[in-house]
Amino acid sequence: MIEEIVENVNDTLTNGPNDLNNSLSKLKDTVTITDPFPIELARNALVGFSLFSSQVGMQDKEHTENLNPLGNEKWEFITDRIFEGILRLFLCTSAVEAIADSFCHEASSIIASSRLDHHQFWELVASCVVHSSAQARDKALKSFEIWGLSKGAIASLYALLFSCKPLPPLQFAAFVLLSTEPVTQLTLLCDTDKVFNNGSSSNEDSLDTSSEENVRMREEISYKLEKLPQEVLEMDLLAHERVNVLVAWCLLLSHIVSLPSSSPARERMIQYVQNSTNSAILDCLFQHIPLELYIGTNSRKKDVELPAAASEAANAATRAITTGSVLFSLECLWPVGPEKMASLAGAAFGLMLHNLPAYVRGWFSDIRDRSTSSAIESFTKAWCSPTLISNELSQIKKASFADDNFSISVSKSANEVVATYTKDETGMDLVIRLPPSYPLRPVDVDCTRSLGISEVKRRKWLMSLMSFVRNQKGALAEAIRIWKSNFDKEFEGVEECPICYSVIHTVNHSLPRLACKTCKHKFHSACLYKWFSTSHKSNCPLCQSPF
Known part of the structure; x- marks a missing residue:
């Protein structure tokens, strides 16, 4: 029945008459379900399936006697087939909204309103979608694309995510699908096969390997990332388009988190963020994060009891850094309110600090209002920096780049790292100190000892490490590893680039x-x-x- 509605809507809006009023009237008739019995029956079936699935799941976790008469393997096969059917229903309602939205805003509103009449059914569908397996999602997506509608699966999911009349579980389920496998590799980029080639590097001999032209974002999201933040600053704090911009950024951040560190795909995405996106998004975030308590003070966490919105933002920032996810904030975002937006803004800021430190630092250094920058620094120092610094030092301590020529010592009490590089009869100690408001303030790099090294080379090594750690696109451990590789290559006789005086490029890590x-x-x-x-x-x- 739902699939028949989708096909009728597709025919009505893509092949129907040009008369707007007539088309909208036909659309209302098409999506109106006169006999609710099939929907009620399907709802009851979903309730039963959900209850039985959760019971089987609890038995597996508790290792109790399995009461499932089908056996685990057969049960997984059957549940995947059921989930595949449910996912197809979900993609159907997404496609209807995408088709309607491409026709006109009124048509999209009609589709979104029609779901509210059967919201319990769609909430159950959304819940099943969130718990579906990657295998079921993959099969459902492939079968949906074969259908040949005017809108594909990804465009349909975007239409539902940015729906003008949100039904919270549906929006959350759409975000989950777009931000997890197997969909996440197709979510953001045009020409995905070209940009993501199983994580392998593209041709490094091309002149534009590090340029943002290698990344073309889908039109559903590019405008929200590149142009809209400046306009959002003037919007109401709960405006629908403002919410969509923050959600779009959360999707981008989730995608970056999912990519392997130092992979070419991740480096290109971060380069795209630095070169093409609008950093006004950070100004938007701090329109939702209350800073009054931090103006003119160095307030720490336990000094005062925070108001609700400030507490939501602070806790969300810390949790996002710890978990590497914003799902906890998006799950309860709709219906939108000030405290929920504060939580989403805090979570987004935490993920940006963790994954785009140089980008945030560049924005922060451009703030001209000293009271604002001081308040932002105090917020970051209290709620974000301690966790980030602890993570950085732990990763450096666990890293395996030490060898006969290179050693690392970490002092968590002083928030510093000492890197010792020796080769033949030369060597030097370089100290990296993390500031209390890391990464808003740059790390300090100093040479405390050098042996058999000229002043020119000492200064060059020092500037090289400073360049790597300040241009970092993720963990400091990775920056130190690349810096070490740079000098390993130099001692191996690899020629440095005469332009930047480095063997390994500080941004895209290529060789000359x-x-x-x-x-x-x-x-x-x-x-x-x-x-x-x-x-x-x-x-x-x-x-x-x-x-």
């Missing part, structure tokens, strides 16, 4: 590969691309021969 045919010096493709762009010439930076 593009060689001048005349002087034979090799350059990073990104450095050369930037050199050509700024000099408006295509000559070798050293010998000035045409490159």
